[in-house]
Amino acid sequence: MPTITFIKPDGETVAVEATNGATVMEVAKDHDMPMLAACGGSLACATCHVIVDEDWFAKSGELCEAEEDLLDTAHGLTSTSRLCCQMKVSDELNGMAMTLPPME
Amino acid sequence: MSEVHTTDVAIIGAGPVGLFSVFQCGMLKMSCHVIDALPATGGQCTALYPEKPLFDIPAAPNINAVDLIARLERQIAPFKPVIHLNQQVSELEKVGEHWHLRTSSGLNIRARAIIIAAGAGAFGPNKPPLNNIDRFEGKSVHYMVQRREDFRDQRIVIAGGGDSAVDWALSLADVAAEVYVIHRRDRFRAIPESVAQMKALADAGKIELVIPYQLAALEGKDDQLKTVIVKTLDGEERRIAADHLLSFFGLASKLGPINDWGLDILNGVINVEPTTCATNVEGIFAVGDIAHYPHKLKLILSGFSEAAQAAHAAYRIVNPGQALNFEHSTTSGIPTLEPA
Numbered sequence: 001m002p003t004i005t006f007i008k009p010d011g012e013t014v015a016v017e018a019t020n021g022a023t024v025m026e027v028a029k030d031h032d033m034p035m036l037a038a039c040g041g042s043l044a045c046a047t048c049h050v051i052v053d054e055d056w057f058a059k060s061g062e063l064c065e066a067e068e069d070l071l072d073t074a075h076g077l078t079s080t081s082r083l084c085c086q087m088k089v090s091d092e093l094n095g096m097a098m099t100l101p102p103m104e
Numbered sequence: 105m106s107e108v109h110t111t112d113v114a115i116i117g118a119g120p121v122g123l124f125s126v127f128q129c130g131m132l133k134m135s136c137h138v139i140d141a142l143p144a145t146g147g148q149c150t151a152l153y154p155e156k157p158l159f160d161i162p163a164a165p166n167i168n169a170v171d172l173i174a175r176l177e178r179q180i181a182p183f184k185p186v187i188h189l190n191q192q193v194s195e196l197e198k199v200g201e202h203w204h205l206r207t208s209s210g211l212n213i214r215a216r217a218i219i220i221a222a223g224a225g226a227f228g229p230n231k232p233p234l235n236n237i238d239r240f241e242g243k244s245v246h247y248m249v250q251r252r253e254d255f256r257d258q259r260i261v262i263a264g265g266g267d268s269a270v271d272w273a274l275s276l277a278d279v280a281a282e283v284y285v286i287h288r289r290d291r292f293r294a295i296p297e298s299v300a301q302m303k304a305l306a307d308a309g310k311i312e313l314v315i316p317y318q319l320a321a322l323e324g325k326d327d328q329l330k331t332v333i334v335k336t337l338d339g340e341e342r343r344i345a346a347d348h349l350l351s352f353f354g355l356a357s358k359l360g361p362i363n364d365w366g367l368d369i370l371n372g373v374i375n376v377e378p379t380t381c382a383t384n385v386e387g388i389f390a391v392g393d394i395a396h397y398p399h400k401l402k403l404i405l406s407g408f409s410e411a412a413q414a415a416h417a418a419y420r421i422v423n424p425g426q427a428l429n430f431e432h433s434t435t436s437g438i439p440t441l442e443p444a
């Protein structure tokens with residue numbers, strides 16, 4: 001199983017095993033990461049915003065137009081910002097790390 | 105002193121699950137007041153996806169979100185719930201046998217039991233997380249425009265890339281002294297004709313599009329904004345002298361005061377005992393998206409069932425010592441309630 005690393009807003013680093021096919025948001029919620037993901041992955045809230053490690057961004061996949069549009073309503077964007085309900089876990093992502101912005 | 109309403113159950117949130125809680129309480133002859141921060145009932149259904157069809161509502165194979173809410177309203181009408189909109193429940197405290205609840209507009213409600221059906225929290229403007237933004241709100245930072253005239257001859261910064269940003273840029277270009285539109289990228293999520301008009305105004309030098317920038321900081325004196333500082337992703341900074349900031353990033357939900365009531369909350373949801381939806385605080389129940397237990401499904405379907413569980417459990421608190429005879433609706437019909 002691929003490993004995904006979350007860096008919490010307080011700096012704590014948590015590496016978790018993720019199931020292929022799950023969304024990264026689901027993985028984060030399953031491990032009680034500090035993330036609202038209010039709309040449950042229906043691309044309507046932008047509260048699953050993460051900042052992907054630069055080295056991994058290219059592998060994180062293409063952003064669809066709807067994700068880009070919703071990112072317009074997120075704050076503190078970076079060049080590697082993603083909505084993690086739109087990223088699917090695969091062996092390709094084994095080792096990927098991302099930072100969780102502060103909630104609220 | 106404003107009047108105090110007294111009711112059996114106060115329901116926080118008028119989304120689909122809050123509305124159906126009125127029905128379940130009504131079937132057990134409990135009166136309800138419902139409070140919501142939004143100007144309309146329906147929660148996420150109304151605010152986020154009114155025109156989308158839902159396919160997983162039992163016995164409604166294909167129903168638009170707004171129609172679902174209209175039907176729920178019809179279903180609860182016989183119980184004459186009192187619905188207070190446009191205000192957030194800001195305070196909740198136990199006084200003797202009653203909960204005292206106060207809203208942001210100063211309304212007071214006394215209830216025997218509380219059902220929290222607050223979804224992801226109260227809907228309000230999605231505010232940029234800038235340190236001192238609260239200080240300017242109302243005076244020089246705005247999340248909606250009430251009177252266009254207020255902006256005559258003023259220097260206006262508009263932030264956002266959706267319809268509101270584009271429409272107000274077009275409208276204020278005529279009256280304001282200067283209009284700047286801050287957006288993180290070249291594409292706007294708005295009617296193409298309006299975007300074209302806005303770009304034409306920019307080409308003519310009537311307004312300025314400040315792209316690709318994001319808000320970074322605000323400076324001013326007391327509640328008067330003086331400078332809006334914006335940055336590119338590479339950290340390149342620009343300072344814009346301005347009298348007003350119009351911030352248009354849509355809606356966001358915030359738990360806000362609910363965090364302060366001693367409830368067992370983790371990552372935005374309240375842990376409940378799933379067979380009663382009781383929280384860790386006696387007399388407070390939580391249902392719908394905000395209620396959490398192992399393997400919870402955030403579905404309207406689950407919320408409806410939770411509303412029934414919570415109403416039955418709340419009955420014992422509203423009517424202590426009284427027997428609760430389980431009856432099907434086919435037997436009881438729709439009970440009539442004494443006015444609250």
Ligand SMILES: Cc1cc2nc3c(=O)[nH]c(=O)nc-3n(C[C@H](O)[C@H](O)[C@H](O)COP(=O)(O)OP(=O)(O)OC[C@H]3O[C@@H](n4cnc5c(N)ncnc54)[C@H](O)[C@@H]3O)c2cc1C
Nearest residue numbers: 117119121140141147148193222223225226227392393404
């Ligand atoms: C795009 C999208 C599609 C969806 N599709 C489906 C689907 O097909 N099927 C399905 O079952 N579900 C679907 N859902 C999920 C469904 O909408 C939610 O499960 C449902 O809305 C939850 O209802 P609720 O009443 O618990 O909360 P909400 O609908 O979130 O309503 C909560 C209300 O409480 C108010 N509130 C909160 N705190 C306060 C306070 N302190 N004071 C005053 N008011 C307050 C809020 O303003 C809000 O109006 C979808 C969601 C989205 C975003």
Ligand code: FES
Nearest residue numbers: 041045046048085
């Ligand atoms: S969870 Fe809402 S957009 Fe990802």
